[in-house]
Amino acid sequence: MTWLLKDPVLLAASSCASLPFIAMAVILIGTRRNPKLSAAISIGAVATALIASLYLLVTLRHAPGPVEYEVAWMVSSDIHIPFGFLLDRLSLLMLVIVAAISFLVQVYSLGYMAGDPGFSRYYAFQSLFAWAMMTMVIAPGMLQLYVFWELVGLASYLLIGFYYEKWSASQAGKKAFVMTRLGDIGFFLGIITVLLGFGNLGILDMNEAAQANRIPQQIVTLGALLIFCGVMGKSAQFPLLTWLPDAMEGPTPVSALLHSATMVAAGVYLMGRIFPFFAASPDAMAVALVIGTITMLLSSTMAMATYDIKQVWAYSTVSQLGFMVMGLAAGGYFAGVFHLTTHAGFKALLFLCSGIFIHEYHTNDMRMIGRQGGRRMKVPMICMTIGALALAGVFPFSGFFSKEAVMAALAGSSNKLWLAAGLFGALLTAYYSFRLIFFILFPKKDAAPDDAHHGDGHGEHHGYTYWAMAWPVMILAGVTLVLGFSQHWLERFLTEWTAAAHGVEASHAGVHGIGHYVVLATAVSMGLAGIFWAYVEFGWKRAKQEGFLRRYPRVEAFFARRWYLDDLYRLLLDALVYCGLTNAFTRNDRRVIDGGIDGICRFTVGSGRSLSFLQSGWLQYNLVIMVAGVGLMVLFFVL
Amino acid sequence: MNALTVYLVIAAVLFSLGLFGVLMRRNLIAMLISLELMLNGASINFMAFNRFLAPEPAVGQIVTLFIMGLAAAEAAIGLSIILTLFRRLRSINIERARRLGG
Numbered sequence: 001m002t003w004l005l006k007d008p009v010l011l012a013a014s015s016c017a018s019l020p021f022i023a024m025a026v027i028l029i030g031t032r033r034n035p036k037l038s039a040a041i042s043i044g045a046v047a048t049a050l051i052a053s054l055y056l057l058v059t060l061r062h063a064p065g066p067v068e069y070e071v072a073w074m075v076s077s078d079i080h081i082p083f084g085f086l087l088d089r090l091s092l093l094m095l096v097i098v099a100a101i102s103f104l105v106q107v108y109s110l111g112y113m114a115g116d117p118g119f120s121r122y123y124a125f126q127s128l129f130a131w132a133m134m135t136m137v138i139a140p141g142m143l144q145l146y147v148f149w150e151l152v153g154l155a156s157y158l159l160i161g162f163y164y165e166k167w168s169a170s171q172a173g174k175k176a177f178v179m180t181r182l183g184d185i186g187f188f189l190g191i192i193t194v195l196l197g198f199g200n201l202g203i204l205d206m207n208e209a210a211q212a213n214r215i216p217q218q219i220v221t222l223g224a225l226l227i228f229c230g231v232m233g234k235s236a237q238f239p240l241l242t243w244l245p246d247a248m249e250g251p252t253p254v255s256a257l258l259h260s261a262t263m264v265a266a267g268v269y270l271m272g273r274i275f276p277f278f279a280a281s282p283d284a285m286a287v288a289l290v291i292g293t294i295t296m297l298l299s300s301t302m303a304m305a306t307y308d309i310k311q312v313w314a315y316s317t318v319s320q321l322g323f324m325v326m327g328l329a330a331g332g333y334f335a336g337v338f339h340l341t342t343h344a345g346f347k348a349l350l351f352l353c354s355g356i357f358i359h360e361y362h363t364n365d366m367r368m369i370g371r372q373g374g375r376r377m378k379v380p381m382i383c384m385t386i387g388a389l390a391l392a393g394v395f396p397f398s399g400f401f402s403k404e405a406v407m408a409a410l411a412g413s414s415n416k417l418w419l420a421a422g423l424f425g426a427l428l429t430a431y432y433s434f435r436l437i438f439f440i441l442f443p444k445k446d447a448a449p450d451d452a453h454h455g456d457g458h459g460e461h462h463g464y465t466y467w468a469m470a471w472p473v474m475i476l477a478g479v480t481l482v483l484g485f486s487q488h489w490l491e492r493f494l495t496e497w498t499a500a501a502h503g504v505e506a507s508h509a510g511v512h513g514i515g516h517y518v519v520l521a522t523a524v525s526m527g528l529a530g531i532f533w534a535y536v537e538f539g540w541k542r543a544k545q546e547g548f549l550r551r552y553p554r555v556e557a558f559f560a561r562r563w564y565l566d567d568l569y570r571l572l573l574d575a576l577v578y579c580g581l582t583n584a585f586t587r588n589d590r591r592v593i594d595g596g597i598d599g600i601c602r603f604t605v606g607s608g609r610s611l612s613f614l615q616s617g618w619l620q621y622n623l624v625i626m627v628a629g630v631g632l633m634v635l636f637f638v639l
Numbered sequence: 640m641n642a643l644t645v646y647l648v649i650a651a652v653l654f655s656l657g658l659f660g661v662l663m664r665r666n667l668i669a670m671l672i673s674l675e676l677m678l679n680g681a682s683i684n685f686m687a688f689n690r691f692l693a694p695e696p697a698v699g700q701i702v703t704l705f706i707m708g709l710a711a712a713e714a715a716i717g718l719s720i721i722l723t724l725f726r727r728l729r730s731i732n733i734e735r736a737r738r739l740g741g
Contacts, residue, residue, distance in 0.1 A: 618734075618737060619733055619736065619737075620661075620662050620663075620733065623661060623662055624662055627658065627662075
């Protein structure tokens with residue numbers, strides 16, 4: 001093991017990639033009976049990973065190029081698939097994000113999950129999640145990435161279905177698992193396509209070869225489109241988006257947060273990871289742009305029609321992911337990744353704040369939280385407002401900078417339609433997030449207040465556990481306040497190599513000018529208009545707190561039912577799977593397999609029955625037959 | 640017609656009469672008697688073959704003695720079965736005994 005100690009970078013990377021796994025194993029095998037010890041192990045592991053990842057970021061900040069550690073894993077003639085670590089700037093950034101968010105969430109869970117019978121199990125799953133996510137982030141090859149991608153899916157399934165006794169939670173877990181799996185089929189086919197067409201799965205090799213046009217164009221397009229299927233599944237893009245809001249149904253805002261800030265971001269991360277590969281195929285980029293735009297608009301409208309506090313944030317996650325995909329697909333590598341970074345911070349913040357409300361008031365309904373006095377909880381209220389301001393893209397908050405970057409990238413594309421869609425999306429985002437804020441901040445008395453639940457000893461939360469929840473929230477709020485100002489540093493950090501090597505930022509670089517400021521001003525005013533619009537309808541003293549949607553009940557129902565996507569899937573499932581495939585299989589089973597066995601049985605029974613007349617119970621008939629038989633035998637042998 | 644054939648014909652007639660009796664009579668005791676006839680037919684066969692085809696060895700005679708022992712045992716067991724059946728059914732008619740079948 002001395003070689004490990006000689007290379008602190010490798011030591012740090014491997015501790016990121018292994019400690020949470022060890023923590024999970026220890027918890028599952030040894031310390032399930034001792035929740036406090038389990039939590040300590042899990043948090044300790046993730047804290048070490050966080051320190052290690054920060055160390056890596058600091059050490060490798062000025063590294064001249066990506067640092068790679070590889071072990072040959074599968075070698076067959078000229079194909080070799082490595083296993084190891086790839087530490088470049090994107091993976092370092094993402095590693096820190098994942099470790100930090102995991103750490104904060106695990107600390108927060110000390111409060112939120114306190115007293116839960118599954119406390120140890122919960123921390124084991126959290127560790128599994130952190131391990132899978134971090135190892136996926138630093139994977140040097142597509143296959144390793146895919147393996148841990150699936151493990152992330154597994155961890156999410158376990159966490160969403162954490163309260164497996166609850167029917168809806170277990171259903172939501174299954175739905176998340178199955179729907180992301182649908183996308184992963186495409187992803188895997190994409191990997192195979194690349195392997196067949198290019199013969200190498202190393203991420204750097206793929207990117208480089210695609211940029212240098214050493215891979216046939218059709219292979220790049222097909223591979224990129226298929227891999228994008230994985231992105232669609234994991235990041236809840238358009239056709240596969242309905243699992244994410246259901247995932248909120250699951251256990252806690254904590255796992256919900258994981259799904260907003262890290263797991264679903266995995267899809268976007270993947271797209272950023274092989275961005276040069278993607279960028280080599282204009283067709284794939286166009287498809288991604290369309291999908292991202294549809295996702296963004298669709299989920300924004302859905303968020304306008306729900307009253308469940310977590311679902312609003314879930315839809316908003318989907319729409320922000322749509323934004324990221326749009327940014328990436330428009331060629332804004334940095335814009336997409338930057339939005340991913342800031343979004344991880346403020347969406348985690350929003351979810352954790354909602355978690356405090358939910359923990360306090362035992363309801364997910366934003367109207368109930370408002371009526372029961374949610375505004376009096378200063379810490380989550382202020383922090384949530386900060387998060388919402390960031391989400392709406394108001395100036396000093398981190399969301400502002402990243403959203404501007406995305407808009408600039410969109411403005412850089414030739415077709416201004418995308419920019420218009422993005423601006424419209426920004427308006428909707430501001431509207432629905434402040435609709436929620438105003439519901440809690442300015443509750444209206446006229447609707448019958450439900451005080452039954454109020455004041456029955458909630459003081460118990462305001463001890464240790466409350467602060468375990470409040471501190472991560474405040475830290476995240478602070479991060480949300482300052483993260484935006486790191487934009488230029490981050491941009492240089494992330495794009496230095498890529499810009500030098502491939503010039504992929506060319507489209508982005510072109511919009512710094514007067515046009516850029518026009519876009520910026522429009523985007524900001526869109527956000528402010530959205531907030532104002534929400535204020536007029538929900539915040540204002542005489543506002544009726546009935547959105548304009550209420551006047552179009554059909555449209556509202558349409559949005560609230562998620563554009564009938566679930567019903568459409570149900571219909572397709574019924575038509576294709578249940579009536580088509582299942583029916584055919586059932587028939588095969590009934591007719592051919594069961595039929596064959598039944599036939600054999602019937603033959604046996606029938607022949608037995610037809611011979612059973614011999615057993616009449618008539619002694620003398622038996623004797624006659626015996627004599628006749630002997631006679632026949634005699635005849636046979638004699639003649 | 641030599642002597643062996645005569646014995647064989649007599650044995651066959653005896654056997655057939657016995658078989659006829661076993662098959663036709665409903666009375667169990669009559670069936671038992673018919674069975675004795677069949678056994679005797681068989682015995683005559685053995686004796687005749689022993690006498691005419693293998694004069695020296697006594698195998699046929701031993702078999703006949705064996706058959707006689709068997710017949711005695713069969714009579715004892717058969718009669719006790721018939722007695723039991725009679726106690727149960729108040730009849731020694733073989734057709735009544737059908738109800739013993741499962």
